[in-house]
Amino acid sequence: MKTSSIDLYAVLGVPKDADRDAIRKAFRARMRETHPDGRSPEEAAAAHEEMVLLNLAYETLSDPRKRAVYDLDRRTADNVRREQYRESPPPPPTPPPPPPKPRAIVLNHQYINLGSLWPGAESPEQLVEARFDDGSPIRIARVLDMTGSFWHVASEPIACDTTRLIIRIQGGPVAPDHALGRLTERLNISLDGVTATVGVTAFITTPPAPPPSLANWRHIRLTAYGWKLLLGALMLLAVLVLVAKSVLNATVWAPDYDQRPSMPTVTVPQDQSASASQSAMDTTLWSVPQAGYSGDGVPPTAPAVLTRDTLYTTTGTSTRSTFQAIDIHTGTNRWIYTSHAGSPSSWSVAPMPTGSVIVAVDEGGIFALDSQDGHERWHRPWPGGLVSRVPPRVTGDVVVIAEPFGDLYAYSTESGALRWTAPFGAAPNVNAVASGANLLVAAQEQTVAAFGSADGHRLWTIDYSQDPQAGNFAPGDLQLTGVVDGRVFVSTDDWIEARSAATGRKLWHVALTGHFAQWPMASDHVVLTHVCLGGCSDATTQQELALDARSGKHLWSRGNIEWALDRPPTVSLSGTTLTRWGQPGDPEVTIVDARTDRSRAAWSLPGGAPRFVMTDRSGIYALIDDGDWIALG
Numbered sequence: 001m002k003t004s005s006i007d008l009y010a011v012l013g014v015p016k017d018a019d020r021d022a023i024r025k026a027f028r029a030r031m032r033e034t035h036p037d038g039r040s041p042e043e044a045a046a047a048h049e050e051m052v053l054l055n056l057a058y059e060t061l062s063d064p065r066k067r068a069v070y071d072l073d074r075r076t077a078d079n080v081r082r083e084q085y086r087e088s089p090p091p092p093p094t095p096p097p098p099p100p101k102p103r104a105i106v107l108n109h110q111y112i113n114l115g116s117l118w119p120g121a122e123s124p125e126q127l128v129e130a131r132f133d134d135g136s137p138i139r140i141a142r143v144l145d146m147t148g149s150f151w152h153v154a155s156e157p158i159a160c161d162t163t164r165l166i167i168r169i170q171g172g173p174v175a176p177d178h179a180l181g182r183l184t185e186r187l188n189i190s191l192d193g194v195t196a197t198v199g200v201t202a203f204i205t206t207p208p209a210p211p212p213s214l215a216n217w218r219h220i221r222l223t224a225y226g227w228k229l230l231l232g233a234l235m236l237l238a239v240l241v242l243v244a245k246s247v248l249n250a251t252v253w254a255p256d257y258d259q260r261p262s263m264p265t266v267t268v269p270q271d272q273s274a275s276a277s278q279s280a281m282d283t284t285l286w287s288v289p290q291a292g293y294s295g296d297g298v299p300p301t302a303p304a305v306l307t308r309d310t311l312y313t314t315t316g317t318s319t320r321s322t323f324q325a326i327d328i329h330t331g332t333n334r335w336i337y338t339s340h341a342g343s344p345s346s347w348s349v350a351p352m353p354t355g356s357v358i359v360a361v362d363e364g365g366i367f368a369l370d371s372q373d374g375h376e377r378w379h380r381p382w383p384g385g386l387v388s389r390v391p392p393r394v395t396g397d398v399v400v401i402a403e404p405f406g407d408l409y410a411y412s413t414e415s416g417a418l419r420w421t422a423p424f425g426a427a428p429n430v431n432a433v434a435s436g437a438n439l440l441v442a443a444q445e446q447t448v449a450a451f452g453s454a455d456g457h458r459l460w461t462i463d464y465s466q467d468p469q470a471g472n473f474a475p476g477d478l479q480l481t482g483v484v485d486g487r488v489f490v491s492t493d494d495w496i497e498a499r500s501a502a503t504g505r506k507l508w509h510v511a512l513t514g515h516f517a518q519w520p521m522a523s524d525h526v527v528l529t530h531v532c533l534g535g536c537s538d539a540t541t542q543q544e545l546a547l548d549a550r551s552g553k554h555l556w557s558r559g560n561i562e563w564a565l566d567r568p569p570t571v572s573l574s575g576t577t578l579t580r581w582g583q584p585g586d587p588e589v590t591i592v593d594a595r596t597d598r599s600r601a602a603w604s605l606p607g608g609a610p611r612f613v614m615t616d617r618s619g620i621y622a623l624i625d626d627g628d629w630i631a632l633g
Contacts, residue, residue, distance in 0.1 A: 007074075008056070012026045012027055012058070014026045031051065037418040048381075103194060104194070105132060106132070108128065111200075112198060112199070114126070114200065114201065117171045118204065125154050127169075128189075138163060138165060140190075141191050143187070145186065148185040150171060150178065150202050151171050152170060178204055181204060185200050186198070187199075286630070286631050289627060306328070307353055309329060312324070312325055312350070312353060313623075323339070323351060334372075337374045357370060364379075366399065367416075368413060378416030379416070380416055395453040396453035398411060400440050407422070408442065408451065408456065422456035439452055439483070441483055443490070448488075448504075450501065459504070469511075471495070479491050479492065484523060484524050484549065485549070487549065491529070494512055497509040508552030510552045512529070512531050523573050523594070525548075525594065527549050528546050528547075528571070528594070543559040546597065555595060570613075577593075577615055578593070589620070591615065611625060619631055
């Protein structure tokens with residue numbers, strides 16, 4: 001696009017002699033006015049094009065050199081256009097815009113299943129949300145069917161923000177002579193004369209039998225043979241207890257706990273099967289190929305997250321991103337989803353499970369997948385392009401994105417609708433974002449602030465330029481380690497501290513010996529960080545340092561660790577469990593107590609060196625060099 005043909009001053013709405021501050025303020029105001037949220041698809045596309053033009057105007061006019069070149073080209077182009085206008089006729093008139101398309105009603109549920117019902121029973125309320133597809137306001141809303149044969153509308157419909165209609169549907173009452181079986185009826189809704197239908201389904205059955213009662217215990221009788229069986233069972237149980245007690249007493253332990261032998265290191269040879277005396281962790285339960293890995297070269301370290309029954313992982317290239325859900329009990333793929341955009345180049349983030357969806361990101365935007373089948377629930381492009389320096393975070397039932405100029409945007413994880421926006425200072429970027437159960441914490445230059453996840457109101461703000469303990473640090477060095485167990489952990493290259501998540505009050509502050517502390521991580525018991533010993537070069541010796549998360553007290557330190565600065569240390573922290581694995585080519589994995597650094601178990605992974613390791617109570621899950629996820633039980 002040739003900029004001299006466009007009046008960039010008119011695009012921003014500023015005079016030609018405006019200074020740089022006036023141009024910045026006008027750009028921010030116009031960006032908020034043209035944001036595509038809440039617009040129809042056609043209006044959102046036009047808003048996106050206008051935002052691209054605003055970015056071009058700001059980039060040109062905020063740079064003095066580019067602005068001078070543009071002004072010269074503009075004056076030259078104006079002279080040329082005046083000469084051309086004298087020789088050519090005026091352009092034809094612009095045709096009128098096409099008529100607007102008819103509105104359609106969008107429902108969050110096309111069908112409602114009330115489950116099993118019987119006479120006298122009622123089901124929990126279920127909500128139906130109705131709105132227009134273009135987000136236009138609702139003037140007249142009516143529910144045409146308030147009751148059915150086995151359901152009813154529990155309360156009067158509620159109009160929310162004049163753009164949504166909320167209907168509460170509850171099962172029951174059911175007539176005693178109602179036909180049995182599965183039934184489906186219709187609930188009709190009218191919004192400004194446009195109608196929509198919701199299917200209501202239930203399975204009508206007979207009332208369940210009452211639970212057994214001991215009110216008539218006197219009728220229970222045992223025969224002589226029954227009494228003999230009961231007495232024999234009690235005697236057998238007593239014998240088993242005595243035998244178990246004698247076996248346990250025969251086991252020899254050292255009297256002092258600190259002198260007890262540590263857990264043995266177990267290694268499974270590649271050409272031999274595990275013996276009966278080896279740990280259960282040496283049993284490979286399953287192996288699943290990493291989706292999206294072609295098999296050429298070393299697979300990337302795939303961001304992953306582990307839930308109670310599923311391992312969610314992602315890997316990507318410059319052109320596409322692949323998301324995979326693996327059942328950790330059976331080792332089968334629940335689903336695989338491939339997006340049409342590559343992974344963000346500046347950062348990577350694991351899938352974020354919340355409620356019934358998985359929130360994920362790629363270069364094209366942020367979207368939600370159904371946790372059961374992997375179908376896409378909603379998708380939002382990055383407003384103004386992928387310009388955020390930090391990945392999104394999920395808190396409560398919203399996902400928060402830090403966008404240009406410090407603004408925070410929160411979208412519903414279930415529907416993708418914009419919930420709230422919150423301005424955060426005047427600095428151009430947000431350094432870090434961390435989330436807790438009901439709040440979001442953001443760091444920007446020398447400021448940390450907390451926002452409520454429900455409506456984005458600011459809870460507290462800390463200005464580190466006024467804190468004498470903080471010292472002098474570069475604006476981009478302020479980082480958030482996490483929000484864990486009611487505490488916010490903040491760090492720079494030279495110190496780490498904990499603050500109350502509710503009030504922002506400082507709980508403890510620890511200055512780190514050495515220089516360039518990096519890769520901090522926190523759990524509800526331990527804060528772990530790594531500090532360079534001496535000068536920091538590309539390959540440096542580091543010290544692993546553990547602090548008590550509640551008091552900041554030094555727990556233990558471990559030195560002479562070789563790590564490259566351009567890749568994270570090969571450790572993961574969960575609760576009181578610290579998992580370490582080797583550098584590339586080393587299959588060794590060790591689990592230690594994060595509070596004492598005492599080894600719990602160690603072994604070599606079958607199949608190759610690990611790229612990424614996760615542990616929980618059910619076992620260990622690792623991505624190994626050949627591109628497979630394996631589970632050890």
